[in-house]
Amino acid sequence: MKLGARILKTGIAIILALFLSQIFNLPSPVFAGIAAIFALQPTVYRSYLSIIEHVQGNLIGAATAVVFVMAFGNSHFIIGLAAVLVITLNLKLKLENTISLSLVTLIAIMETPGEDFIQFALIRFSTIMLGVVSAFIVNLVFLPPRYENKLYYKNTILSEEITKWIRxxxxxxxxxxxxxxDIEKMREGLIKLDQLYLMYREERDYFKNNKLAKSRKLVIYRQMINTTKKSLETLKRLHRYENEFNQMPIDFQDVLQHQLDCLINHHEQVMLKFAGKIRAEASYMEGEVCLNKKQLFDLFLAQKKDLAETNSQMLYHVMQLVSIIMEYGENVEHLDTLITSFQSYHKDDNNVSIEQKTEI
Structure with a gap:
């Protein structure tokens, strides 16, 4: 079992929160450790937003706790009523992510009010906020996430799996x-791919040149994912209309097989081009001629009369198959154009490491 960065950072955040609590001589350091667990986020930007939200959420929890204890005491019924109010206020202010920690703050303050209750409440609030700050420091300094590499390799592995099945x-x-x-597993892989793209998009660059390259990379990765989705849609149609494909004339089957082989080879080499494994100007199918959209459509029309006479339902299904193949080809060509353009203007800005692959 491999320990991920998120697991290690959680442990480090807890250690740091407890250590700082000891340095500042804060009572009940366990609350700082709990806060560090809740506040840890997958990206630095989300961690920054988390601090802002948790300050507001914890202020709501602390203020509610102080008001209720001073006005009504701290019976079990009063604590439950205060918790309902805290949840309601967080929802009204769109601070859903801070509800759990706000409730921890509320209970931590209301459980054992002493003589110097206001001071006690401030100390508990400070202890919890120390845990939130500790999580932010750890997210900023230790093992910063490299979502671009994960995004590229998950997309590459998924594409390879799809193209293998198409062949x-x-x-x-x-x-x-x-x-x-396997199609269901690959569909779930695409959902994870979209989530990784969102994580990568949230990563912030603080230099103008990096921001420009990043904005263009976002366009490339979005198209990269769209192309993978079209390849999976092509595989789905081949699987769904397997019988219809087998009943088509052998010559037309060979044409579609050759066209898909061309698209797959093109797709694979475009991905290698982006990683710098092949030259930007390299031809993807030297010595072979792939059909353009018009040629493929003309060949389909040539089959239309025979298919319409024998089985109109089969014609409809074959038309869908040819259509998705054409869409897949358009997406591959567009991805190739984007990558070629990017490498023309940002030769030194591609940070994708090709040393290690990750699982889907």
Whole structure:
């Protein structure tokens, strides 16, 4: 079992929170450790937003606790009523993420009010905020996330898995039920890919040149994900219309197989181009000619008359298959154009490391 950066950072944040509590001689340092757990975020930017939100949320919890204790005491019923009010206020102010820690602050202050209650409340509030600050420091300094590498490699691995199945499907070598299960896994992989893209988009660059390169990379990665989605949609259509594909004329099957092989090779080499593994000006299919959209559509129209006479439902399904292949090709070409343009203007700004791959 591999320990991820998030796991290690959680441990470090707890250690730092407890250590700082000891240095400042704060009672009940356990609350600082709890706060550090709640406040740790996957990105530096989210950690910054988390501090702002938790200051507001904890102020609500602390202020509510002080008012209720001074006005009504600290019976179990009063604490529950105060908790309801804290949750309501957080929801009204759109601070849903801070509800848990606000309630911790509320209970920590209301549980054992002493003679110097206001001072006690300030100390508990400060202890919890120390944990929040500790989490931010750890997120900023230790093991900063590298979402670009994760995004590139998860996309690459997912694309390779999809293209492998496309090759098998066009050669009638895929196992129907196994492919169906893998398609579901790949669909879930695309959801994770979208989440990684959001994480990468939230990462902030503080230099103008880096911001320009980052904005163009965001466009490339968005198109990269869209292209992978189109390849998965192509695989889904091949799987769904497997019988119709097998009933098409052999010559037309060979055309579609050749076209998909061309698109797959192009897609693979575009990904390698982005990682700097091949030259930007390299041709993706030297010696082979792939059909353009018009040629592929003309060949489909040539089959239309025969298909319409034998099975109109089959014609409709074949039309969907040809359509998605054309869309896949358009997305690959657009991705190629974006990457070529990026490398022309930002030759030294591609930070993707190609030393290690990660799992889907």
């Amino acid at each position: 098998l499907s066009t050669r009638h070598a895929s196992e129907h039920q196994l492919l169906k299960a």
